[in-house]
Amino acid sequence: TAQPAARQALGRALTRETAAGGGTAVAVDSLPDRLVTALDADYGEVHRPDLGSLVATVPADPQARNEARQAVAAVDDEAVRLKSAVKSRDGFFTTFCISPYSRYIARWCARRGLTPNQVTTASLITALIAAASAATGTRAGFIAAGVLLIASFVLDCTDGQLARYSLQYSTLGAWLDATFDRAKEYAYYAGLALGAARGGDDVWALALAAMILQTCRHVVDFSFNEANHDATANTSPTAALSGKLDSVGWTVWVRRMIVLPIGERWAMIAVLTAATTPRITFYVLLIGCAFAATYTTAGRVLRSVTRKARRTDRAAQALVDLADPGPLAERLSRLFKRGLPGYGAPAVALLGTAAVVVCSALPGYGSPLPVVGAVLYVIASALAVARPLKGALDWLVPPFFRAAEYGTVLALAARADVPGALPAAFGLVAAVAYHHYDTVYRIRGGAGAPPAWLVRAIGGQEGRVLLVAVLAALLTASAFTVALTVLAVVIALLVLAESIRFWVSAGAPAVHDEGETA
Known part of the structure; x- marks a missing residue:
């Protein structure tokens, strides 16, 4: 498939190669290879997708044509669609405990006309009910x-699988999928804190610390990927070692599990909630x-320094x-x-920080x-942003800034030591974190940062x-x-x-982001 921006280049290459071969008499089995060679030479390596169970060939004679037809007829289209609906790189829990049946839920939804956005919304509602249940404190x-948290995660996997199964991608879906995962998890943290408070245990500081740590983890991921995804000479001995470890089957699953992706994390939270206490x-x-x-x-720091x-x-x-x-730092x-x-x-x-x-x-x-x-x-x-952030470790600047802002709010609210201070701090960090997540997904969609007026308005x-x-210095604690x-x-x-204005507008990028590894 040629992207819209590449279709002119493909047309020019096709015209040139056809003319070079003497009009339309070019051998059919040589034209695709010549096109790929020409595009590789002019524009860089052409993406070659993994066909998996599908069949793609250019037969040169009747016998090859018959063999190709038989190979195509032998493909089970429905099985391929179901398999393709599941992400190829998922966590252990999702791969072995959720996807074996969630793909069939996705097919059931598709046959009844349900959309991925509807399933995403159902997942959010289920998670909010889970948070409300935790808030009862019983x-x-x-x-x-x-x-209910596990049920919400099943639906969370189903919405992406439904989108891939039915090829339903939308701008609104990108926004919903990108933001609802965070909203669900952090609302659940608040529900646990409310439930603990009903039992006489104040864990709001722990809930806020968990949200801060999780958000900073995501910023590390986003910053590292943005700093390196289009860098030239993008290799290192550490990356080579990682590739070798991936060739050993069991190490892949161990390495995916120890980073505690969303599937393992939510399963752990669900089991601990049911069996223990919020604290x-x-x-x-x-x-x-x-x-x-x-x-x-640590792994990304090693990759960066070697x-x-x-960087572009x-x-x-x-x-x-x-x-x-904001305006202060810019001036x-x-x-x-x-x-x-x-490394300054x-x-x-x-x-x-x-x-x-x-x-x-x-x-x-x-x-x-x-x-x-x-x-x-x-x-x-x-000082940190006075020059372009092209250094080997400059991708650490955004995570440090997140830790500074969120950590300051947590520390000052804890020092206030009055009822409501930490819940108010939780709400403030959640609002600011949404702004930072929204910035990430705008950048991923190629739309750049939020408008300058918004950055100035919120400081x-x-x-x-x-x-x-x-x-904190001027006001009483209350x-x-x-x-x-x-x-x-x-x-x-x-x-x-x-954010709502941007993502529902016609100019928003129609990018379906599948979020972190599940």
């Missing part, structure tokens, strides 16, 4: 929540996600967009025209020290850090809780309004 509610569930989740984050980040890749201007701009700098960065060489950008981002989080976590509530840390962080943010990441620190709530509502309304 053992029966926790058991029901675990069962134990969050402890195990945090330990597992921390190990997975350490494993994946890879001699030249597009990749550098994508990293800046993911970093989410200050003009004072640091030369920026920081080598991620190093100063890490130091700024440590400064603001430590200054927010150590002193008592109302101290001016968090403001000092926030000012240092604003300067560090400007940029360094502006929000400074604002929250100043509010007033600070109200301020966090108002800030969360304002940011959520602005971001959601612009």
Whole structure:
């Protein structure tokens, strides 16, 4: 299949090769090969899809034609459609515990005229009911929540399989699929925290920490992929070793499981919810996600420092967009025209992150020290983005910024130590995280970052850090809780309004994103 942008090139190559062969008398079995050779020479390697069970051949004589017809007739089209509906690279739990039957649910939905968007919405509703069940704080509610969470995940797998089975991809579907997974998981965290509170156990800090850790993990994935997907000379000894390990069957499944993809993660959460308490569930989740984050980040750092890749201007701009700098960082960065060489950008981002989080976590509530840390962080943010992010480890800048902003909100809300502060902080981080996820999927769709007016209106990441620190220094703990709530509502309304406008507009990219490995 030729993409629209490549059809002119294909037409020119076809005209040239036909003319070179003497008009239409070119041997039929040589023309496709000559076309591929010409396109390879002019435009780079042509993508050659894996045919799998399908048959594709250009017969040169009657006998070959008959053999090709027999081979085509022997293909079970329905079996191929069902097999193709399942992603080729999924996690262990999804591959062996969900996909063997969810593909048939997808076919059942297709035969009854259901759309992927309807199944996606059903998955969201099921997850919200699961969160509400967990919020009851009863053992029966926790058991029901675990069962419903697994049911939601089955539907989550089914919607993508239905889209591939029936070839139904849409702009709205891309937006729903990209955002609902996060909404479901984080709503479930809130449900667990509410259920624990009914039993007298306050785990809002753990729920917020789990959301922060999971979001930072995703930003590491997004930043690394954006920095390297179009880089030249994109090889390293670490990547070669990874490829060799993939050739050993059992290591593939072990490596997919230890990164705790969504299937394994949700199954673990469901079982722990039903069998233990919310506190134990969050402890195990945090330990597992921390190990997975350490494993994946360390591997990517090793790949980056051993890879001699030249990153493009597009990749550098994508990293800046993911970093989410606001007006303060942009204006200050003009004072640091030369920026920081080598590993300077991620190093100063890490130091700024440590400064603001430590200054927010150590002193008592109302101290001016968090403001000092926030000012240092604003300067560090400007330094980090003062030059194009093309360094080997510059993809770490956005994850460091996410950890700084979310960690500061968590630390200050915990120090406030009044009822409602941590739930308000949870809402604020959720609203900002949605903005950051929305930015990711716009970039993946080739539409770039959200509009500049939105970034200015919500302050940029360094502006929000400074604002929250100043509010904590000036307001009482109760007033600070109200301020966090108002800030969360304002940011959520602005971001959601612009996001909905963009994704339902005619200009939004019609990209079906399947999200992380399930």
